[in-house]
Amino acid sequence: MRKPDESKAVIQEIALPHGYTQKMFLKRADLIHPALSGNKWFKLKYNLVEAEQSGYDTLLTFGGAYSNHIYATASAGKIYDFQTVGIIRGGEHQPLNPTLKFAQDMGMKHHYLDRNSYRQIHFGKLPDWILKNHSHSYVLPEGGSNSFAVKGCTELVNLHKNEFDHFCAPIGTGGTSAGIISGLDCNKKFLGFSVLKNGEFLYDDIQKLIKSFSGKTYNNWSINLDYHFGGYAKLTSDLVDFVDEFEALNNVKLDYIYTGKMLFGINDLLSKGFFEDNAKILAIHTGGLQGNAGMDKYIRKLRDL
Numbered sequence: 001m002r003k004p005d006e007s008k009a010v011i012q013e014i015a016l017p018h019g020y021t022q023k024m025f026l027k028r029a030d031l032i033h034p035a036l037s038g039n040k041w042f043k044l045k046y047n048l049v050e051a052e053q054s055g056y057d058t059l060l061t062f063g064g065a066y067s068n069h070i071y072a073t074a075s076a077g078k079i080y081d082f083q084t085v086g087i088i089r090g091g092e093h094q095p096l097n098p099t100l101k102f103a104q105d106m107g108m109k110h111h112y113l114d115r116n117s118y119r120q121i122h123f124g125k126l127p128d129w130i131l132k133n134h135s136h137s138y139v140l141p142e143g144g145s146n147s148f149a150v151k152g153c154t155e156l157v158n159l160h161k162n163e164f165d166h167f168c169a170p171i172g173t174g175g176t177s178a179g180i181i182s183g184l185d186c187n188k189k190f191l192g193f194s195v196l197k198n199g200e201f202l203y204d205d206i207q208k209l210i211k212s213f214s215g216k217t218y219n220n221w222s223i224n225l226d227y228h229f230g231g232y233a234k235l236t237s238d239l240v241d242f243v244d245e246f247e248a249l250n251n252v253k254l255d256y257i258y259t260g261k262m263l264f265g266i267n268d269l270l271s272k273g274f275f276e277d278n279a280k281i282l283a284i285h286t287g288g289l290q291g292n293a294g295m296d297k298y299i300r301k302l303r304d305l
């Protein structure tokens with residue numbers, strides 16, 4: 001497999017269904033690579049350098065059965081010659097879903113952890129059997145969010161920080177947002193869209209991630225908590241219709257878990273007058289399209305409603 005190519009992450013103007021005076025742009029980080037793309041590439045890149053320089057030959061990480069981070073880490077292992085181990089939340093289901101099948105094909109070894117044990121994992125506090133068997137592994141936290149990830153994600157925006165008034169991204173663990181805010185370094189405004197229900201805790205997590213990277217604090221950012229659609233990986237027929245309409249308008253595919261929710265939110269906020277007239281808004285397409293494959297049935301059902 002070839003290496004990720006950041007020059008493919010072009011910025012394109014997009015149209016949203018609502019009439020508005022603002023100008024909307026999308027940074028196509030999804031185009032960097034077929035498998036190691038979007039924010040997950042930026043989150044991994046300096047971790048890969050660190051792992052290599054510290055002499056590790058194995059990457060070990062965690063995630064749900066449909067995780068974009070698991071998928072990207074498995075790809076990174078294949079491309080940059082690391083062994084990979086994925087600790088997967090929940091039981092094993094055969095046949096493997098498309099995410100885990102791909103990860104396995106890339107050489108990732110999977111261990112399954114029941115949901116209770118999984119919940120008790122805090123970074124650095126792994127179950128004994130994992131520590132014993134994988135003491136020579138470079139450990140990436142869930143979602144890959146650490147200070148190296150923050151550093152990588154500064155590069156999502158630092159070349160364009162003066163060209164736009166608002167920057168937007170979806171939020172899962174907050175590492176990407178922490179990087180974007182650090183990359184902006186007080187310029188302009190960042191608005192993140194939580195894809196989790198009850199995402200208030202993300203304010204703290206993002207502050208901590210920014211501090212771990214630069215020691216700084218910023219106040220040019222906020223989190224919108226209104227467009228989670230019931231919670232992580234929950235969808236509604238409104239959301240599915242919006243993603244279909246967006247694709248028809250722009251010929252750009254969105255994932256339903258992250259970028260679909262963010263753009264639905266931006267579209268709705270535009271209709272409510274949230275952004276000032278004539279503002280220039282840059283949304284980051286963080287990728288995640290591999291996740292759609294595992295949601296096929298669910299999406300078709302919602303389309304038929």
Ligand SMILES: *Cc1c(COP(=O)(O)O)cnc(C)c1O
Pocket residue numbers: 038039040068069143145170171172173174175176177255258259286287288289
């Ligand atoms: C993981 C992911 C996110 C969330 O990134 P965090 O750094 O965890 O907030 C957003 N979009 C996509 C497509 C992702 O895969």
